[in-house]
Amino acid sequence: MSTALVELGLICPQDRVEWVSDALMELEALSVTVEDADADSPDEQALFGEPGMPVPRAGWERSIVKALFPDEPSAQEAATLLLAQAWAHDLHVQGLVTVDEQDWVRITQAQFAPVPITEDFWIVPSWHDTPAQARTVMRLDPGLAFGTGTHPTTRMCLRWLARHGREDGRVLDYGCGSGILAIATGLLGAQQIDAVDIDPAAVTATTHNAQANGVALHVGLPELAQGQYQLVIANILATPLKLLAPLLCGHLAPGASLLLAGLLERQAEELAAVYAPWLALSVADQEDGWVLLSGRKT
Numbered sequence: 585m586s587t588a589l590v591e592l593g594l595i596c597p598q599d600r601v602e603w604v605s606d607a608l609m610e611l612e613a614l615s616v617t618v619e620d621a622d623a624d625s626p627d628e629q630a631l632f633g634e635p636g637m638p639v640p641r642a643g644w645e646r647s648i649v650k651a652l653f654p655d656e657p658s659a660q661e662a663a664t665l666l667l668a669q670a671w672a673h674d675l676h677v678q679g680l681v682t683v684d685e686q687d688w689v690r691i692t693q694a695q696f697a698p699v700p701i702t703e704d705f706w707i708v709p710s711w712h713d714t715p716a717q718a719r720t721v722m723r724l725d726p727g728l729a730f731g732t733g734t735h736p737t738t739r740m741c742l743r744w745l746a747r748h749g750r751e752d753g754r755v756l757d758y759g760c761g762s763g764i765l766a767i768a769t770g771l772l773g774a775q776q777i778d779a780v781d782i783d784p785a786a787v788t789a790t791t792h793n794a795q796a797n798g799v800a801l802h803v804g805l806p807e808l809a810q811g812q813y814q815l816v817i818a819n820i821l822a823t824p825l826k827l828l829a830p831l832l833c834g835h836l837a838p839g840a841s842l843l844l845a846g847l848l849e850r851q852a853e854e855l856a857a858v859y860a861p862w863l864a865l866s867v868a869d870q871e872d873g874w875v876l877l878s879g880r881k882t
């Protein structure tokens with residue numbers, strides 16, 4: 585039997601979105617989402633952020649903050665308490681809508697469709713059937729750690745890995761997030777894979793996702809990475825990648841490949857210069873303003 589939930593919608597100016605979202609969670613909302621109140625109109629605005637970093641602003645000029653409550657009295661009470669705050673004088677209640685719990689799950693899940701990496705390598709959420717043409721499939725659901733396969737930086741790394749094929753030597757995924765890249769190397773045949781991240785939530789997510797895909801990984805905090813590897817992958821951001829250059833290059837065995845992502849086109853030249861004392865990096869792929877750098881240690 586499915587139960588009904590109640591969604592409270594509030595139109596909110598940009599500078600209050602974070603306060604309102606936090607207050608609604610304090611008022612025991614089950615979830616809070618923020619949408620552009622001007623979506624699908626000429627005033628619609630796109631928000632862009634770098635991977636792994638918060639978006640530059642928490643909301644749009646006019647946002648709709650939607651909070652889900654278990655029933656109408658709790659949604660009504662939350663609205664009354666919120667609107668009693670001095671800083672909430674210009675918020676507008678858009679309304680209360682009853683949402684079937686099953687519908688809510690379906691709507692949320694529908695936002696995450698299978699992602700093709702190549703014609704036959706797909707990332708597929710657990711609730712989706714496997715596309716007929718998929719030969720290699722990674723089962724991955726969105727979670728707390730970065731990496732669902734929808735971001736260009738992750739996709740470019742996955743494409744490169746699919747082209748590279750089976751890696752027989754040791755693999756290091758530095759900044760593994762959800763573990764998506766490490767798991768991909770495992771599905772493509774690698775046997776000795778280390779995946780590390782500074783974020784303990786990423787370590788937990790990677791462990792879980794690797795198990796769900798039947799891939800054996802050594803997962804842990806960065807100190808787990810020891811010795812030399814035949815393939816080192818790091819999809820982080822330009823600034824940490826600059827600082828990590830001696831460490832990442834120290835892990836490269838002779839003849840090993842290095843793959844760097846999380847870089848904007850304009851950062852590629854500078855990054856290649858920082859890594860030049862160890863190896864020559866060149867642009868291997870680009871998508872939506874992001875570039876993938878790769879190189880081989882001689």
Ligand SMILES: C[S@@+](CC[C@H](N)C(=O)[O-])C[C@H]1O[C@@H](n2cnc3c(N)ncnc32)[C@H](O)[C@@H]1O
Binds near residue numbers: 763764780820
């Ligand atoms: C953009 S996400 C990439 C996740 C995944 N590898 C992918 O390609 O989708 C970057 C990850 O690097 C981690 N990270 C950031 N700085 C790091 C550092 N100095 N050492 C290790 N991990 C780091 C973050 O916690 C985050 O999980």
